[in-house]
Amino acid sequence: MLTGAAHLIRLMPLLALLGVSQAMAQTAGNPPAPEEGLWLAQDHDGVFQIGHCGDTLCGRLIGMLYDGPVPKDVWGRSQCGLVMLTDFRLSKDENVWRGHILDPETGRTYDARIHAESAEVLKLRGFILGIPLFGKTQTWTRYHGTIGPECKLP
Incomplete structure (x- = not known):
């Protein structure tokens, strides 16, 4: 035995x-979710890397247009590498990811939605009071370029 x-x-x-x-x-x-990857913000002033953070999606600022020292957030931290998109969970009934977005200049966090409109286009809508009607939508495009040291965009 x-x-x-x-x-x-x-x-x-x-x-x-x-x-x-x-x-x-x-x-x-x-x-991988179609929302994952590198995305250029609507104003072409930032690149975000979106990917899985456990069972959610999150996004980190990895490229910026700036002169002089690396921009800092409201708490004095470098914006380079700052996680600004957090806790995005897939809402199956709407086929969008719902989470939060940080404004590094004020320190405020807003409700947000993201969804890939196509392989090359991402829609991000930030809003207040949990009501998408009180918000603004941005169109981000897939980023295929390079990023220099300290998150510097060429």
Whole structure:
């Protein structure tokens, strides 16, 4: 008769195989969202990298147009690398991602929605009081350029 430890040792290869299969199934079943990638803001003054942060999408400012020192947020932190899009969750009934966007100059966070209109176009709508009617929509485009040191756009 096998002890508990010996039985577990004999089952380890099978458990490992099941774990690998399950991980592959999860990866294969979750293709990247069309909203993921690099996006140039509407005014062409910033590039955001949007991707998964756990089970949500988030976005970080990775490129900016500026002269002089790197711009700082209201708390004196560099805006380079600042996470400004947070907690975006897919709303299946509307096929949009709902989350929050940070205004680094005021420190205020607003409700927001994002959705890929096409492979090259992202719509972002920021709004107040949880009411999209009280907001503004921007059109961002897929970014294919380069980014220099300290988030400097060419």
